[in-house]
Amino acid sequence: MATIVPFKAVRPARDKVTLVTCRSYDEYSPAELASQLDYNPYSFLHVLNPAYVNMHKLSETVRFKSVHTKYREYKDEEILKQEAAPVFYLYEIQSKNKTFTGIIAGTSIADYQDNIIKKHEDTLAYRVEYFKDYLHQTGFNTEPVLITYPDNPELKNWITQRKQKRPLYLFSSLNRDKHTLWRIRDEQEIQWLQKQFGNIESLYIADGHHRSASAELLYEQDKSSGNVNLDYFMSFLIAESDLKIYEYNRLVHDLNGLTKSQFLKALAKDFDIENRHMELWKPEQKFEFGMYLGGEFYALKLKDKQFESAIESLDAQILYTKVLQPLLGINDLRNDERIAYIPGNKPITTIKEMVDEGTFAVGFMLYPASINEIKQLADNNLIMPPKSTYIEPKFRSGLVVYEL
Incomplete structure (x- = not known):
């Protein structure tokens, strides 16, 4: 006690x-x-x-x-x-x-x-x-x-x-x-x-x-x-x-050699993609991801939601295993200089401005983790990916x- x-x-x-x-x-x-x-x-x-x-x-x-x-x-x-x-x-x-x-x-x-x-x-x-x-x-x-x-x-x-x-x-x-x-x-x-x-x-x-x-x-x-x-x-x-509890959103400097159309095609394997054009869209529930790319916002909705462990079902981990690592070549979330993090208490326009300026090629918005997700991981001695929560x-x- x-x-x-x-x-x-x-x-x-x-x-x-x-x-x-x-x-x-x-x-x-x-x-x-x-x-x-x-x-x-x-x-x-x-x-x-x-x-x-x-x-x-x-x-x-x-x-x-x-x-x-x-x-x-x-x-x-x-x-x-x-x-x-x-x-x-x-x-x-x-x-x-x-x-x-x-x-x-x-x-x-x-x-x-x-x-x-x-x-x-x-x-x-x-x-x-x-x-x-x-x-x-x-x-x-x-x-x-x-x-x-x-x-x-x-x-x-x-x-x-x-x-x-x-x-x-x-x-x-x-x-x-x-x-x-x-x-x-x-x-x-x-x-x-x-x-x-x-x-x-x-x-x-x-x-x-x-x-x-x-x-x-x-x-x-x-x-x-x-x-x-x-x-x-x-x-x-x-x-x-x-x-x-806020999320940490992600910004990536480049598309790892992919064109915009090639990147969208690769994303379509795991996500239903909806072009929201200039709407400042952010995820409304778990397993949804916002993306700002090439002057447009996109809603990414995960297709397969079956997972074997609590850590695999965490949105920050999903983005890493489905997008950041295999498509954008980011293996080390903590030390790779190609990725940056913006706490979710900052407006979406911050991400839009940084991409529009050309500093970054793409920005991702996540849905914040819940206290129950955090507790479930802690109870099972599991560790969140770096920059998963801003509390x-x-x-x-x-x-x-x-x-x-």
């Missing part, structure tokens, strides 16, 4: 929370990053990238130590403050179209190793090792693993009631999302939450497979130190029905920090 623990979190001073928190570092363009670092002295980006101009010239060890030093400065200046006692948080992100609410807690490395916390994505060894070293040198993590749990009426009712109380933070970010954070420090409430999760058989990683794998690797490396914080990693726990919510860096 699942174990969650409160922890002595570090968070921004209340009057600076809007200035401190930021999107994930990788989401900023170079121009946005430079602007934030130039004009916002409180941004957590200064911690994540304390030597912005010269960062690429520094060794990995020096970079990580610089992050640690800057983080200590933020604490010394009380830009960041640590809780006096271990707590949970209830956190809500309200965007234009969706509201996400979940619990921030420590989740167990033992549960991760015992497959109580289940995975559905593969990891790259070098990325896991790199982030493990980052955690070891900096001593903190501010990006929780997004974990989902089965819908639970008691937890849902508690969340509804708890949100009526005064929050610790209530602020808006520059993308117009509204963020609300409640602190859970009452011992009886903490124990009740732990009991609720103790009755849950399995949790599922939605996003953050590399972060959780790095936390396990760090635990194995440093567990003899006696640091109990290594026994857990920070997670944002959210009910299954509250997740928003929201995304957490703000610097809002809550877990120290190691």
Whole structure:
């Protein structure tokens, strides 16, 4: 059964929370990053990238130590403050179209190793090792693993009631999302939450497979130190029905030597093809694929829907086995430079524009995987193809920090 623990979190001073928190570092363009670092002295980006101009010239060890030093400065200046006692948080992100609410807690490395916390994505060894070293040198993590749990009426009712109380933070970010954070420090409430999760058989990683794998690797490396914080990693726990699962759409630079007519003829072996001309068409159900090619949109509908395993029936895998590999010659979805990926929260016009500009020859739109598909794969220890899902919510860096 699942174990969650409160922890002595570090968070921004209340009057600076809007200035401190930021999107994930990788989401900023170079121009946005430079602007934030130039004009916002409180941004957590200064911690994540304390030597912005010269960062690429520094060794990995020096970079990580610089992050640690800057983080200590933020604490010394009380830009960041640590809780006096271990707590949970209830956190809500309200965007234009969706509201996400979940619990921030420590989740167990033992549960991760015992497959109580289940995975559905593969990891790259070098990325896991790199982030493990980052955690070891900096001593903190501010990006929780997004974990989902089965819908639970008691937890849902508690969340509804708890949100009526005064929050610790209530602020808006520059993308117009509204963020609300409640602190859970009452011992009886903490124990009740732990009991609720103790009755849950399995949790599922939605996003953050590399972060959780790095936390396990760090635990194995440093567990003899006696640091109990290594026994857990920070997670944002959210009910299954509250997740928003998008697809990752695909763009390919060329048709692998085929003409448009030859490619369409080859596709007709496995798909019923309907020319939708200039209609911005995207799949409406599983086993349908959208395609933009030569200035026109096409609907591709799979003919044979009989499969022997859950992984074979996944739309991302179907596109790979029926189109990308045999027709377009793409064998390595992760490293082939001829393929690019666009998350499904971006408009279809993004794909159209990139093909029309001549950067790519063809674009494919997929139908998003369901939570049941993800769980079925995880339950059977099966791994999704790379870039199969783009899952929201995304957490703000610097809002809550877990120290190691």
